Amino acid sequence: MSPPASWYRDRAKVEGLGVKLLLAYTRLEKPPSVEAEVEAYQVFSATRLVFESNSLEGAGTATVGETKKLLREGFPTIPNQFRAFRAGPHLNDGMLDIADAELQRVWALYESLDVEPLPNEPLVKFGDRTKSIWDVYRHYHAYLLALGDVADFKRKLTRYFWLQALRESEYLRDQNQEFWQAEGGERAAKLARRPNLLTQRRLRRLQSSLSARQVPADAGVRAGEYRIDHRGVGTSTVFTAPENIPGAMRAFVKQANKLFYTGATPFDVAARVSHRFVKIHPFPDFNGRMSRLLVAVVLHAAGVPFSVSLRSDKKSRHRYKQALVRADRGNYKAYRALIATSVVDGFLELDENLKTAALPGFAPPVIGAVI
Numbered sequence: 628m629s630p631p632a633s634w635y636r637d638r639a640k641v642e643g644l645g646v647k648l649l650l651a652y653t654r655l656e657k658p659p660s661v662e663a664e665v666e667a668y669q670v671f672s673a674t675r676l677v678f679e680s681n682s683l684e685g686a687g688t689a690t691v692g693e694t695k696k697l698l699r700e701g702f703p704t705i706p707n708q709f710r711a712f713r714a715g716p717h718l719n720d721g722m723l724d725i726a727d728a729e730l731q732r733v734w735a736l737y738e739s740l741d742v743e744p745l746p747n748e749p750l751v752k753f754g755d756r757t758k759s760i761w762d763v764y765r766h767y768h769a770y771l772l773a774l775g776d777v778a779d780f781k782r783k784l785t786r787y788f789w790l791q792a793l794r795e796s797e798y799l800r801d802q803n804q805e806f807w808q809a810e811g812g813e814r815a816a817k818l819a820r821r822p823n824l825l826t827q828r829r830l831r832r833l834q835s836s837l838s839a840r841q842v843p844a845d846a847g848v849r850a851g852e853y854r855i856d857h858r859g860v861g862t863s864t865v866f867t868a869p870e871n872i873p874g875a876m877r878a879f880v881k882q883a884n885k886l887f888y889t890g891a892t893p894f895d896v897a898a899r900v901s902h903r904f905v906k907i908h909p910f911p912d913f914n915g916r917m918s919r920l921l922v923a924v925v926l927h928a929a930g931v932p933f934s935v936s937l938r939s940d941k942k943s944r945h946r947y948k949q950a951l952v953r954a955d956r957g958n959y960k961a962y963r964a965l966i967a968t969s970v971v972d973g974f975l976e977l978d979e980n981l982k983t984a985a986l987p988g989f990a991p992p993v994i995g996a997v998i
Contacts (some may be wrong), residue, residue: 635946635950635960635961635964635965637964638960638961638963638964638967641964641967641968641971642892642894642895642963642964642967644967644971645892645893645894645967645970645971645974646892646893648970648971648974648975648978648989648990649893649929649930649931649970649974651989651990651991652930652932652974652977652989653930654989655987655989656987660984660986661981661986661987664977664980664981664984664986665932665933665977667980668932668933668973668976668977668980669932669933669934672933672934672935672936672973673767673770673933673934674691674694674695674698675691675934675936676770676919676923676934676935676936677694677698677763677766677767677770678690678691678694678763678936679936679937679938679939680766680915680916680919680920680936680937681694681762681763681766681916682939683915683919683937683939683944683947684915684916686758686759686762687759687762687763687766688759688760688763694763697760697763697764698763698764698767758841761840761841762841765836765837765838765839765841766837766916768836769833769834769836769837769920770920770923770934772832772833772836773833773920773923773924773927774927776824776829776833776924777824777924777927777928780822780823780824780928781928783822784821784822786810786819787819787820787821787822789806790810790815790816790819791816791819793806793807793816794813794816794817821888823880823884824883824884824887824924824925824928825880825883825884825900825921825924826880827876827877827880830876830880830909830917831851831852831853832851833917833920834850834851834910834913834917835849835850835851837850837913837916837917837920838850838851838910838911838912838913841912841913842911842912843911843912846911846912848911851910852910853869853872853873853876853909853910854869854872854908854909854910854911855869856869856911857869858908864955866906866907866908867906867907867908867909872907872909875907875909876907876909879903879904879907882903883896883899883900883903886899886900887925887928892963892967893925893926893929893930893931893970894963894964894966894967894970895959895963896925896929897921897922897925897926897966898922898950898954898959898962898963898965898966899959900921900922900925901918901919901921901922901925902918902951902954902955902959902962904917904918904921905918905951906955919937922935922937922966923935926966926970931970931973932977933973933977935966935969935970935973936969937965937966937969938969946961946965947965949961950962950964950965974989974990975990978990
């Protein structure tokens with residue numbers, strides 16, 4: 628057995644730094660000036676996600692700049708306002724702490740979710756476009772749909788935790804009787820269930836957005852429908868048989884939602900969810916790009932305020948392939964490290980942008996030095 632590759636030997640340290648940075652960002656005061664910088668970084672990171680994910684498939688444009696230009700031209704009616712999608716609870720940020728100050732913060736988050744999110748179906752006139760341009764537009768559209776799904780999940784998660792907290796505290800119920808009664812009171816709290824981040828319907832809708840007008844004619848199915856043919860990679864990998872895909876996807880969604888609540892790090896959850904999806908390979912095309920969208924979905928749901936990209940340069944592409952090969956054998960260490968490193972890099976970039984704008988950062992100097 629070959630020794631572990633040096634680039635992910637410090638996986639535990641990188642994951643630990645990622646969690647620390649996530650918590651440090653969560654605690655950062657966010658006046659409008661800070662929100663503006665976070666928003667600007669999310670716009671940039673979303674563009675980079677579209678470019679890198681397409682590039683890993685040999686699709687899209689040749690540069691990030693071209694992708695950015697296309698998105699500005701193709702989505703003129705969509706404001707780059709991601710604030711509504713970032714609002715909401717952070718799963719590991721004391722949501723079950725029933726101290727009054729913490730719950731007042733949660734209440735403020737709940738109220739902030741009244742902001743109307745971006746439309747789920749943006750009006751885009753694609754016209755006669757080349758495949759590379761279509762790749763960019765459809766990927767970005769799917770990303771916006773994914774953000775909307777995460778925002779919906781966070782709304783439901785906030786309601787669930789809030790109801791449970793009120794159920795446990797008579798004092799809080801007395802202070803919030805109007806909300807308690809409006810939401811259904813004790814019976815609603817008993818019946819409330821933790822929301823699911825993923826559903827088959829959402830996954831099929833995302834894939835339909837990604838692959839609209841691009842599903843090969845010989846696939847025999849439409850965009851958003853499961854494949855009906857056998858697929859594999861070379862002589863080493865065979866994906867799930869088509870007749871077993873519906874059952875495999877039901878199990879996948881159930882396991883993924885359960886995994887999200889186990890207390891595992893967001894990097895571990897993202898690695899396992901995206902890899903298991905790709906192993907099933909449920910759709911005729913765009914499974915790789917879907918799997919990387921799932922990484923973004925899991926991390927956004929966990930509180931990461933930007934889009935994480937798995938890079939497409941030669942070295943990064945090699946590491947990505949290495950990580951997936953090891954994951955095929957049940958070893959997720961490399962893939963977790965790859966995702967955690969991307970998150971750490973993103974947080975450090977964001978922190979640097981805040982400090983450049985003469986605003987308070989959140990990353991302790993030692994973290995930057997270690998990385």
